[in-house]
Amino acid sequence: MTQTCLAVRHVAFEDLGLLRPLLTGRGYEVGYHDAGIERFDAQTLLAPDLVVVLGGPIGVYETEAYPFIADEVAAIAARLEANKPILGICLGAQIMAAALGGAVAPGAVKEIGWAPLTLTEAGALSVLAPLRTSPVLHWHGDNCALPARCERLAFTAHCPVQAFARTPVQLALQFHLETEPARFESWLVGHTAELSKAGIDPRELRAQAHAFGPTARELGRKVLAAWLDIVVGKAA
Numbered sequence: 001m002t003q004t005c006l007a008v009r010h011v012a013f014e015d016l017g018l019l020r021p022l023l024t025g026r027g028y029e030v031g032y033h034d035a036g037i038e039r040f041d042a043q044t045l046l047a048p049d050l051v052v053v054l055g056g057p058i059g060v061y062e063t064e065a066y067p068f069i070a071d072e073v074a075a076i077a078a079r080l081e082a083n084k085p086i087l088g089i090c091l092g093a094q095i096m097a098a099a100l101g102g103a104v105a106p107g108a109v110k111e112i113g114w115a116p117l118t119l120t121e122a123g124a125l126s127v128l129a130p131l132r133t134s135p136v137l138h139w140h141g142d143n144c145a146l147p148a149r150c151e152r153l154a155f156t157a158h159c160p161v162q163a164f165a166r167t168p169v170q171l172a173l174q175f176h177l178e179t180e181p182a183r184f185e186s187w188l189v190g191h192t193a194e195l196s197k198a199g200i201d202p203r204e205l206r207a208q209a210h211a212f213g214p215t216a217r218e219l220g221r222k223v224l225a226a227w228l229d230i231v232v233g234k235a236a
Helices: 020-025 067-081 091-099 186-188 192-198 202-235
Strands: 003-009 028-035 050-053 084-089 106-116 136-144 152-156 158-167 170-174
Touching: 003 084, 020 028, 020 084, 020 202, 050 067, 050 091, 067 084, 091 106, 091 158, 091 170, 106 192, 136 158, 136 202, 152 170, 158 186, 186 192, 186 202, 192 202
Parallel strands: 003 028, 003 050, 050 084, 084 170
Antiparallel strands: 106 136, 152 158, 158 170
C-alpha cells in the first residue's frame, strides 16, 4: 500500500524543497494542505502516514489575526498524542511546541542567514550529528520553550531551543534544511518586507547562499534522509 505524506504549507515558496525527492524515493505519495485556505478538521493530520509542517512568516500566538492557527495547533496536538510521525520546520516546530504546551514568543533578535548550531549531547547522538560544524539556514524571529517530556537537540546564542524531539519520529527544527539553494531567490523576494524592516541586505544573504548553500544542501539531505529512514523503519 502506498504511504502518504501531507505537507502543511503556509506560504507557497516555503515548500518541501529537497524533501520531496527524498519522500518520493521512499515510496511516499506527497500532497499539500494550504493552511488558511483549506480547513483543519479532526482527521486532516491523523490520516496521513507522515506529516511535515512547513515554515511561514506569522506567529503561533497571532490567533486573533489568523484564526486558523488555533485549529492547526489542535490538529497537530492530536497527531502528536497519537504518536504518529511528524516533522516541524521553523513555524512548524513552534506550532509543535505550542501543541505540547511550550510557550512561543518573539526572541530578542531575528536570526536570518547561515550560521552554525551547537548540538547538545543528545543532538550529537541523533540524526543531526552531521551538522556539528557546518552553518545552516536560519530564518525566524520567534523562539519556543522546550515542551515537557521532549529532548533538546540543538541551540544557538539567541535561541535556546533550535531543535527538539518528542520521539524518534516526532522532530522539530527551528532552522531550514529543506531549502534548495537554487530556489533561494524566491525567499528573498517573498520576505522582502521582513528583510527591509530588519535592515538586512538581500545581497548579503545571496552571497551566503552561494558560499554555504551547496554544503548545507548535502548535509540537509543526509540528515533528512536519515530521519526518514527511521520513520520508514518504524512503519515497517
